Amino acid sequence: MTFLRGYRFRVSLVAIFIIISLAFYQFEFVKFTKYEDEFYSKFVEIDTVMAQDPQSLLPCNVDSWNNVTLEDISFKDVRADWKNKSLGSWQNFEDAALRPISAFVYEHEIVVVTAKYIKFDKPLYCRYFDCNHVELHGTAFQSTMFPYSAVYCARRAGANHITVTRTIDEPVEFTVPIVNRVLSKPVHEISVCVGPIYGAESRWLEIVETTEHHILMGIQHFYFTVFNQVDTYTRRLLDDYEQSGNAKVTVIQTEYKHMDWMFHMMQITDCFFRARHHSKWILNVDIDERLVMTRMPLHSYLRTIPEDVGDISFSSKRVQRTENLPSIFTPEGFEREVLFTKYQKTNSMSYMEMKVLLRPDKTEGLFYHWVWARYPGFRTMMIPKTVGYVRHYRTTLPSLAANWVKSKLVTDNLRNNRLDARFEEKLMVAVVRRLKLVYEQRDMWCEEIPWWILRMMERSNYNCIWKVNGTRFA
Numbered sequence: 001m002t003f004l005r006g007y008r009f010r011v012s013l014v015a016i017f018i019i020i021s022l023a024f025y026q027f028e029f030v031k032f033t034k035y036e037d038e039f040y041s042k043f044v045e046i047d048t049v050m051a052q053d054p055q056s057l058l059p060c061n062v063d064s065w066n067n068v069t070l071e072d073i074s075f076k077d078v079r080a081d082w083k084n085k086s087l088g089s090w091q092n093f094e095d096a097a098l099r100p101i102s103a104f105v106y107e108h109e110i111v112v113v114t115a116k117y118i119k120f121d122k123p124l125y126c127r128y129f130d131c132n133h134v135e136l137h138g139t140a141f142q143s144t145m146f147p148y149s150a151v152y153c154a155r156r157a158g159a160n161h162i163t164v165t166r167t168i169d170e171p172v173e174f175t176v177p178i179v180n181r182v183l184s185k186p187v188h189e190i191s192v193c194v195g196p197i198y199g200a201e202s203r204w205l206e207i208v209e210t211t212e213h214h215i216l217m218g219i220q221h222f223y224f225t226v227f228n229q230v231d232t233y234t235r236r237l238l239d240d241y242e243q244s245g246n247a248k249v250t251v252i253q254t255e256y257k258h259m260d261w262m263f264h265m266m267q268i269t270d271c272f273f274r275a276r277h278h279s280k281w282i283l284n285v286d287i288d289e290r291l292v293m294t295r296m297p298l299h300s301y302l303r304t305i306p307e308d309v310g311d312i313s314f315s316s317k318r319v320q321r322t323e324n325l326p327s328i329f330t331p332e333g334f335e336r337e338v339l340f341t342k343y344q345k346t347n348s349m350s351y352m353e354m355k356v357l358l359r360p361d362k363t364e365g366l367f368y369h370w371v372w373a374r375y376p377g378f379r380t381m382m383i384p385k386t387v388g389y390v391r392h393y394r395t396t397l398p399s400l401a402a403n404w405v406k407s408k409l410v411t412d413n414l415r416n417n418r419l420d421a422r423f424e425e426k427l428m429v430a431v432v433r434r435l436k437l438v439y440e441q442r443d444m445w446c447e448e449i450p451w452w453i454l455r456m457m458e459r460s461n462y463n464c465i466w467k468v469n470g471t472r473f474a
């Protein structure tokens with residue numbers, strides 16, 4: 001009985017407790033939600049995050065071609081002699097950040113191209129990083145900037161990323177990947193290092209004409225360089241050349257808001273080292289300049305060039321471009337718009353403005369389109385005017401030194417000149433084919449999408465148009 005009474009008593013106590021807490025809960029609940037809203041709007045919940053320590057990543061796989069450490073760089077004494085003659089330096093952009101743009105590993109060294117010029121009497125340090133972006137401890141190499149914005153660094157086994165700093169151990173802000181140029185032979189026989197593309201004028205027409213022209217000359221690879229950015233219309237064309245395996249587009253960004261002709265040497269230097277051992281020959285021209293071979297095709301001619309020639313120079317003639325480039329491709333009347341039919345007023349050929357075809361593994365010290373240094377045993381050669389020349393479709397509109405055509409020497413000697421009809425026709429076909437491929441675009445038709453896919457999402461997501469009546473699926 002006592003047990004029973006005790007049991008009832010306990011049940012009642014529990015019941016009372018439940019009722020009171022329910023009432024309390026109900027009562028408090030109203031107050032608590034208000035309080036809760038306020039509380040949670042101010043309260044910040046903290047999730048613990050486990051960051052990865054790069055030091056504890058799996059060790060990098062080092063391919064045998066990259067498992068090489070060398071004490072020093074090649075041709076050190078040759079370069080010292082050039083420096084001694086005060087060659088290969090360019091004082092400019094004094095407050096620019098010391099930041100790498102690109103880096104390439106060759107058999108005997110690594111070269112880092114930077115966005116700054118520092119005189120070669122100042123020490124700089126190459127700093128190496130593995131595939132995990134972890135610095136290879138104790139491997140820094142002391143070097144200097146030469147030529148121009150480039151720094152030669154000794155090779156380090158397992159180096160995948162690199163930078164250059166002024167002191168041996170300062171914190172590193174920028175690194176770039178090291179591009180493999182340890183190749184048994186060049187990938188391309190001849191490529192074009194195309195002068196920088198920048199500015200507001202839409203340059204697609206110049207790009208497509210010059211590129212297709214050079215493809216017909218037997219040059220199938222192009223190194224394009226964009227400073228900052230180009231208009232999206234032009235970018236489509238560059239992307240297409242890259243997509244079709246004809247080009248590598250390099251975009252150079254620095255801290256400067258505007259990059260234009262002043263940075264031309266940066267493109268020259270980057271392209272020179274990018275092409276070294278990747279292309280046997282490079283033609284260094286701007287986007288408005290086209291190599292014209294007049295006696296025999298380019299490859300046949302190059303086979304006649306002695307092996308000890310490091311660079312050859314072509315003379316050039318200028319064709320006046322008097323109007324702006326068209327902003328978009330319109331197939332109707334296009335054949336009258338292309339530069340090689342539209343412009344014919346040409347000055348006589350001269351060696352005043354030479355354009356160079358060079359071997360980047362045998363030369364060094366490229367100042368714009370001019371080579372001033374070769375490795376021992378290599379020489380330069382001048383190409384006779386009858387063999388070929390560079391045709392320069394130079395604008396007379398406001399631009400760099402656009403007053404060239406005002407000179408009496410030029411105006412008195414202008415004549416009508418164009419390329420032979422068979423070549424012009426081939427070039428026209430190639431240009432139009434490429435432009436149609438790139439710029440002839442259409443809407444997606446809803447009819448070409450299976451109905452069950454059209455029912456999966458809200459209509460506005462499909463961006464399609466009914467072919468039957470031209471209305472948008474919305």
Ligand SMILES: *[C@@H]1O[C@H](CO)[C@@H](O)[C@H](O)[C@H]1NC(C)=O
Nearest residue numbers: 061062063064067068069157
């Ligand atoms: C790299 O080379 C060293 C000798 O120089 C050798 O001991 C090592 O096994 C090599 N590593 C790889 C990944 O090939």
Ligand SMILES: *[C@@H]1O[C@H](CO)[C@@H](O)[C@H](O)[C@H]1NC(C)=O
Nearest residue numbers: 077078079080081082084085
């Ligand atoms: C640099 O020039 C000086 C004198 O003009 C000469 O003594 C020195 O040997 C030269 N150094 C090199 C590396 O050519």
Ligand SMILES: *[C@@H]1O[C@H](CO)[C@@H](O)[C@H](O)[C@H]1NC(C)=O
Nearest residue numbers: 446466467468469470471472
């Ligand atoms: C256009 O055609 C589609 C498919 O036949 C139809 O669903 C749509 O209602 C039509 N729109 C108009 C405005 O006629």
